[in-house]
Amino acid sequence: MNNYILPNYNRINLKFIYGNGSWLYTKNEKYLDFSSGIAVNCLGHANQKLIKALELQAKKLWHTSNLYRISEQEQLAKKLCDNSFADKVFFCNSGAEATDGIVKIVRKYHYALGNKNRKNIIVLNNAFHGRTVTGIQAGSNKAHREGFLGKKNCDCGFTRVSINEVDFLEKKIDSSTAAVLFEPIQGEGGINTFSYEFFKKVKRLCKKNNILLAFDEVQSGIARTGKLFSYQWYGISPDIMSLAKGLGGGFPIGAVLMTNKVSKGMNPGTHGSTFGGNQLACSVALAVIKEVTKKNVSK
């Protein structure tokens, strides 16, 4: 293996040189790609539409920062809103950043309403929300936290409840609760799904208690379940949702989608990202969304 790379992954000793559709190629062998870059390459490798979008944009403009308007970002945001519950989008570069974005935005929402104590977020057992400090606090994998957090590996700002136990969840809601956050289908924690009843009751509880419902669709979103977002199977919608992975089909991009109501506290200066939503990433993601929202997805 390589002495210069941080050994934080348990890598398989395989180097792929190129890919095409569902196939990956080493120097001498061909592999069927079952992992799709961990739920990323939603249109396969070397998809012609994505190559074209990337090439066209690469010749025009890569990056300007969010100091200026970015028309590719505006088009992508509209496309995501037109196809979901959302009215507003914040762009970032990864799933962990998107989930961090959720945490900040829901806290700021309550803060802006004058509810300064509403900072706590209810999360589930077996949850995975990324590897930032906030992400590992929201997630439940002990190995991900070991050595990284303060006293007693604390869940500071998060309360954990069991999957499908809505009565227990209800008991945990109090005047410090800002939101309930979960993956509509848990990925890293096992392919765990929830009953329709769970979705409906949690939605009802959120409404009743004026707290927000947040979905992490980083892994379950972008047509992985046959609908663009997996929440769309359940007849309810969240107030805020994170996306990444399949959104760029392999180009790094993340997003937080939210309603106008939830966006209220996010004034200029409250949040940001240097690379988030740049021209290159948004052009590719726009091509992905145009493709996966078509009836017949091309190869």
Ligand SMILES: Cc1ncc(COP(=O)(O)O)c(C=O)c1O
């Ligand atoms: C549900 C969920 N949220 C967040 C993340 C973190 O995404 P990223 O690795 O892009 O930071 C992942 C990654 O596997 C995920 O599955």
